[in-house]
Amino acid sequence: MKKQTYGAQAFSIVEGGKLLVAPTSAKDVVAVEGSVLGGSNHLPKRWDVIPSLSAELLDAGTNKKKKGVIRGALADRGISLSFSAGGDRTFFSGQCLPEDLPFLLSTIAECLGGAHFPEAEVKAAKARALGSIAELKTDTNMQARIALSRILYDTAHPNFSRTLEEEETSIRSSTRRNLLDFRHKFCRDGLVLAVTGDVNAGTVRKAAEKAFGKLPAKGFAPLAKQLNKKPSASAEKLIPIPDKANVDVLLGAALPLHKSDPLFYPAYLLAEMLGGGFASHLMMTIRERDGLTYGVYATLRGFDGATDGYLRIWATFSPEKYTESVAALRKEVRTFFSTSITEKALLKKKEEITGSYLVGLSTARGLARILHQFTIDGRDLAFLAEYPDYIRAVSLAHVRAAAKLVPLHKLSFAASGTFPKI
Amino acid sequence: MARRFATRVTVSGTTFVRELDGILEYRLNTNGLQILLTQDPNAPVAGFMVTYHVGSRNEAIGYTGATHLLEHLMFKGSKNFNKENKKTIWEILETKGALVNATTWNDRTNYFEVMPKEHLGTAITLEADRMRHAHIREEDRQSEMTVVRNEFERGENNPMEALDKQIWALAYEAHPYHHSTIGWRSDIEKVPIARLKQFYDDFYWPDNATVSIVGGFDVKEALAMIVKEFGKHSKKKGDYLAMYTEEPNQEGERRATVARAGNTDLVGIAHKVPAAVHSDIPALIILALILADGKTSRLYRTLVDSALAIDVSTNCYQFHDPSLLITYATLASRTPHQKIEELVKDAYRAIALKGVSSTELNRAKRSIRTYIASLRDGPYAFLSALNEQIAAGDWTRFVTFPKKLVQVSAKDVQRVARQYLIDDQSTVGWFKALPQI
Numbered sequence: 001m002k003k004q005t006y007g008a009q010a011f012s013i014v015e016g017g018k019l020l021v022a023p024t025s026a027k028d029v030v031a032v033e034g035s036v037l038g039g040s041n042h043l044p045k046r047w048d049v050i051p052s053l054s055a056e057l058l059d060a061g062t063n064k065k066k067k068g069v070i071r072g073a074l075a076d077r078g079i080s081l082s083f084s085a086g087g088d089r090t091f092f093s094g095q096c097l098p099e100d101l102p103f104l105l106s107t108i109a110e111c112l113g114g115a116h117f118p119e120a121e122v123k124a125a126k127a128r129a130l131g132s133i134a135e136l137k138t139d140t141n142m143q144a145r146i147a148l149s150r151i152l153y154d155t156a157h158p159n160f161s162r163t164l165e166e167e168e169t170s171i172r173s174s175t176r177r178n179l180l181d182f183r184h185k186f187c188r189d190g191l192v193l194a195v196t197g198d199v200n201a202g203t204v205r206k207a208a209e210k211a212f213g214k215l216p217a218k219g220f221a222p223l224a225k226q227l228n229k230k231p232s233a234s235a236e237k238l239i240p241i242p243d244k245a246n247v248d249v250l251l252g253a254a255l256p257l258h259k260s261d262p263l264f265y266p267a268y269l270l271a272e273m274l275g276g277g278f279a280s281h282l283m284m285t286i287r288e289r290d291g292l293t294y295g296v297y298a299t300l301r302g303f304d305g306a307t308d309g310y311l312r313i314w315a316t317f318s319p320e321k322y323t324e325s326v327a328a329l330r331k332e333v334r335t336f337f338s339t340s341i342t343e344k345a346l347l348k349k350k351e352e353i354t355g356s357y358l359v360g361l362s363t364a365r366g367l368a369r370i371l372h373q374f375t376i377d378g379r380d381l382a383f384l385a386e387y388p389d390y391i392r393a394v395s396l397a398h399v400r401a402a403a404k405l406v407p408l409h410k411l412s413f414a415a416s417g418t419f420p421k422i
Numbered sequence: 423m424a425r426r427f428a429t430r431v432t433v434s435g436t437t438f439v440r441e442l443d444g445i446l447e448y449r450l451n452t453n454g455l456q457i458l459l460t461q462d463p464n465a466p467v468a469g470f471m472v473t474y475h476v477g478s479r480n481e482a483i484g485y486t487g488a489t490h491l492l493e494h495l496m497f498k499g500s501k502n503f504n505k506e507n508k509k510t511i512w513e514i515l516e517t518k519g520a521l522v523n524a525t526t527w528n529d530r531t532n533y534f535e536v537m538p539k540e541h542l543g544t545a546i547t548l549e550a551d552r553m554r555h556a557h558i559r560e561e562d563r564q565s566e567m568t569v570v571r572n573e574f575e576r577g578e579n580n581p582m583e584a585l586d587k588q589i590w591a592l593a594y595e596a597h598p599y600h601h602s603t604i605g606w607r608s609d610i611e612k613v614p615i616a617r618l619k620q621f622y623d624d625f626y627w628p629d630n631a632t633v634s635i636v637g638g639f640d641v642k643e644a645l646a647m648i649v650k651e652f653g654k655h656s657k658k659k660g661d662y663l664a665m666y667t668e669e670p671n672q673e674g675e676r677r678a679t680v681a682r683a684g685n686t687d688l689v690g691i692a693h694k695v696p697a698a699v700h701s702d703i704p705a706l707i708i709l710a711l712i713l714a715d716g717k718t719s720r721l722y723r724t725l726v727d728s729a730l731a732i733d734v735s736t737n738c739y740q741f742h743d744p745s746l747l748i749t750y751a752t753l754a755s756r757t758p759h760q761k762i763e764e765l766v767k768d769a770y771r772a773i774a775l776k777g778v779s780s781t782e783l784n785r786a787k788r789s790i791r792t793y794i795a796s797l798r799d800g801p802y803a804f805l806s807a808l809n810e811q812i813a814a815g816d817w818t819r820f821v822t823f824p825k826k827l828v829q830v831s832a833k834d835v836q837r838v839a840r841q842y843l844i845d846d847q848s849t850v851g852w853f854k855a856l857p858q859i
Contacts, residue, residue, distance in 0.1 A: 025462060025464065025465070026795075026798065026799045026800075027795065027798065028791075028792075028795035029795045029796055029798070029799045031799075059717070068718075071716075071717045071718050072718055072781075075716055075717075075718040075785040075788075075789070076781070076784070076785055076788065077788060078785070078787075078788030078789045078790075078791055078792040079792070080716070080789075080792070095792060095796065096792065097791070097792060097795070123729070124727065124728065124729035125729075127729035127754055127755075128726070128729050128732050128754060130754075130755055131729075131732045131752070131753070131754035131755050132732055134685040134686075134755055135685055135686050135732070135752070137685050138683070138684040138685050138686065140579055197799070241683075241684075242683040243682045243683040243684065243856075244578075244579050245574075245575040245576075245578035245579055246572065246575035246576045246578065246579045277512075277516055278512045278516055278522070279512035279513065279516045279517055284512075287569055288565075289565070290565065291564070291565030291566060291567070291568040291569050292568065292569075292572075293569065293572050294569055294570070294572040294573040294576060316572055316575070316576055317572065318568065318571060318572050318575055321568070348517045349517075351517055351518060351519065352516060352517045352518065352519050353519070354519060355518045355519015355520065355537065355538050355541075356519040356520075356521065357519070358466055358467060358519060358538050359467050359519060359520070359521055359536050359537065359538070362465065362466070362467040362536070362637070362800045362801060363799045363800030363802075363803065364799050364800075365796075365799065365800075366800070417579075
């Protein structure tokens with residue numbers, strides 16, 4: 001039987017780039033998701049703010065056009081376009097009407113290949129970034145996330161976060177030259193572009209070839225695999241912040257696992273069984289049975305490119321029930337690992353994930369995101385059809401093997417908020 | 423969702439009302455349930471939504487947040503779908519891959535499932551069952567109250583949400599838009615189960631609801647299923663409680679301050695605007711886009727490009743009753759609140775005095791054309807947007823409103839700026855960060 005690939009086609013373009021095109025029934029909707037190599041993991045830790053400053057200013061003027069011309073032309077066509085920075089890549093995401101796709105793609109390529117970061121724009125972007133950092137200092141979720149990453153990882157690891165104060169220092173000392181040096185290494189080798197919606201594959205291919213062919217052939221290269229050097233330890237960190245009505249709590253453990261590892265999908269299913277969706281173990285116990293939280297979630301995080309990631313359990317608790325809630329969370333995590341990894345629970349989760357995958361593909365935006373993600377994960381187009389089979393093929397033995405990677409008695413803990421006086 | 427197929431059919435027990443741009447409207451003969459169907463036969467996914475015409479505008483002191491708390495209790499089981507028979511919504515739908523949830527807002531409450539289409543029948547059966555046979559029990563209220571309270575607490579952690587509550591509370595002194603959908607903390611904690619049950623019995627009836635289906639399904643089969651399952655219920659006996667409170671005229675600017683430990687400074691400026699179905703709303707929507715939609719908008723260039731603010735947004739709400747047009751700005755470090763307030767008001771005055779350019783008008787219209795196209799991309803976006811028009815009082819606005827936006831002129835924008843963005847009708851809020859102790 002022919003496998004369903006949702007009308008998607010894959011093309012090699014511009015010597016090193018990959019283009020995925022999927023026409024859908026959406027009228028007047030074109031979704032673009034893409035990325036080039038180049039992110040914070042390509043730079044020394046002290047410069048990890050450069051990619052995000054660069055992403056903010058890619059449309060703020062190029063060698064050929066001023067900011068007002070670029071942004072005005074996009075606005076004239078009703079195009080939305082944003083850039084963002086990750087660990088290994090700089091991403092772009094856009095939406096336009098069908099007739100404007102060639103213009104959108106040429107604008108993206110021009111920004112990636114020619115952004116020149118005017119001094120005044122750099123100064124303003126730094127001021128905004130410092131303002132955002134100030135906000136994050138009292139963000140309970142962000143503070144707990146930073147603390148957990150610092151507990152779990154060695155200081156050189158991509159998943160080790162610097163403090164917000166260190167980030168402030170980096171922002172202040174960033175220069176236009178830093179941004180230009182970073183941007184100059186964007187290249188077409190490693191480019192991934194997914195375009196879906198009211199499109200024709202031939203037209204998209206022609207427009208993409210024309211736009212991105214002007215990028216340099218070589219620049220940033222894929223990064224080598226990394227492994228955390230810090231041993232597991234049941235460390236704890238509390239970050240008190242006054243005047244907060246809610247406490248953010250994180251439990252986690254670094255996993256000796258990459259996305260390409262055979263145990264990745266079993267570990268993903270494990271996390272989903274523990275805390276993915278309302279029917280998961282933690283939601284059914286901590287929220288549904290005990291009423292202790294609005295939400296408790298388990299996810300795999302930090303698996304960017306070649307990076308080994310971690311299991312993260314996140315819950316929010318009322319300060320007045322904090323101690324009781326944390327004890328219940330720890331207990332239910334243990335209970336899950338000892339009694340709830342069963343054939344029946346796995347079968348249910350596999351059915352849920354394969355069904356929700358279909359739902360996720362039902363929009364142009366969802367399809368573009370999945371095509372882009374699979375491609376940067378090193379999968380070919382056939383994987384779009386094969387993914388449900390990969391999930392169905394995961395056995396209970398696989399999931400139990402993945403569970404053994406979690407140092408259950410050495411889970412680390414971070415929490416931030418206004419804690420009760422004990 | 424491009425090619426919508428208006429395959430009008432006749433199904434016993436229903437009456438065809440009209441067809442508009444591929445959306446078929448029917449009524450269930452026995453109880454008045456409104457049915458909206460939009461078919462895309464090739465889609466492998468279907469979305470189902472029940473919109474109840476009740477929201478936090480139907481609450482009063484003592485049971486603010488009741489609509490939302492009741493929405494949570496609706497997931498605790500019903501006569502034929504419950505924990506005891508192991509047929510909870512999570513077991514029979516989420517574990518099949520369905521996106522299952524519910525949302526509550528000022529004018530409506532909705533329950534929805536987006537799922538592989540073979541499960542549509544299950545969703546219809548379950549929603550029909552809990553429409554009149556939900557378990558509304560004290561033991562569930564006790565455990566769910568703390569869940570909702572934590573949702574409230576999460577919101578309180580967010581400075582923007584805290585300021586927004588204060589602005590609405592000050593802008594509305596009589597009308598129930600005064601309180602936020604989640605309600606006041608003490609009401610969340612203490613509302614009796616009898617009041618929630620009463621709320622359910624007052625509003626959860628077929629003649630106070632609309633069911634919508636979008637995506638891959640057979641119209642005849644779906645209608646037959648709706649007749650079978652929702653046709654079991656009678657219409658409500660007696661009248662619905664009318665929400666008749668009107669907001670008195672505002673006589674002068676109002677000001678609020680929220681001061682808390684932290685590093686975030688915000689300014690919010692709200693002005694009264696008419697109800698969603700009013701003829702001035704299209705021009706007000708275009709006005710809001712010209713003010714703060716995207717990097718070429720007036721306020722973005724004035725506040726964010728200059729690094730006086732980190733971000734800015736302007737939103738013209740479209741509610742059943744007169745509501746607000748609000749601008750929020752998050753201040754950069756050391757920017758005084760007063761400066762941002764003056765610059766926003768200057769931008770308002772500039773439009774009122776000098777109008778907007780044709781370039782600005784065309785950009786706003788192009789932006790909204792792209793946005794409106796995206797509302798038909800997939801079942802959830804479609805259902806969600808249609809649901810807001812149902813709540814506003816007229817689902818056909820989903821089709822007709824884009825045409826009205828196209829007709830807005832520069833003069834219309836200037837006129838509504840003059841008419842509505844006046845200081846006497848404003849409510850200004852400052853969130854002030856206090857030094858951390």
